[in-house]
Amino acid sequence: MPGNLLKNPNADEDFEHWMVIENGGDEWHIEEMSEPAFSDDSVTKYFCTSFExxxxxxxxxLLENGYDPENxxxxxxxxTVTDWYSRQPDCGCIYKLSVALLDDKQDVIAEFSPDDVTLPDTDDCSWKQVTHTFTEYGPGLRFIFFEHGGQDTKYWKGWFGVRVTGSSVTIDV
Structure with a gap:
């Protein structure tokens, strides 16, 4: 079975495999990793949001990824779901995450949608991790929905919103 089920989690293939749901302001953007450094040296890019x-x-x-429905x-x-986010220098941002386990009709079995995180412009810009593990969710799991993003808090033109990279969805078999 594969490790990370998310494809292109670090912007290495531009927006390949991602469905852009909202593309506000100056739209999603990809940037090269800068300070502060990310915890994994192999991650060299991140996705960046704008002012809307x-x-x-x-x-x-999961069935397309080789998982057996009976198992x-x-x-x-x-x-287990993991995501990393950070703010841009000089501007605060809002980070959003929503993950759901879905059945064969893509109805929700279990979900994780933490409150939006607002990072003030005084934050140190370090990368922050959010992790959640689903257990004892019942039978029927066939799909996993993963959505994230955000925006800046000052409505500045450009890409001063939240940065995201290093996203992962793994199944402990």
């Missing part, structure tokens, strides 16, 4: 809401998503089809129903393996 920017959201992008992937819906992962998913019986074992209900842990599903």
């Amino acid at each position: 809401p920017c959201l992008k998503r992937q819906v992962i089809d 998913l129903d019986f074992a209900q393996p842990a599903v």
Whole structure:
């Protein structure tokens, strides 16, 4: 079974595999990694949002990724979601994340949608991690919905909104 089920989590392939849901302001943008450095040296790029809401998503089809439906129903393996976010220098930002486990009709079985995070312009710009593990969610898991993004808090032209990279969805088999 594959490790990270999200494709192109670090902007290495531009926006390939991502469905842009909202593309506000100056639209989504990709930038080269800068200070502060990311915890994984292999991550060299990140996605950056603008002054109006920017959201992008992937819906992962577990059967297409080789998972057996009976095993998913019986074992209900842990599903772990991780995302990294940071603000741009000189501007605050808002970070949003929503993840859901879906059945074969793409109805929600379980979801993780934490409150939006607002990073003030006094924040140190360090990369912050959010992680959640789904367990004991019941039978029927067939898809995983992953959506994230945000915007800046000063409505500045350009790409001063939240930065995201290093996203992952893994299943503990």
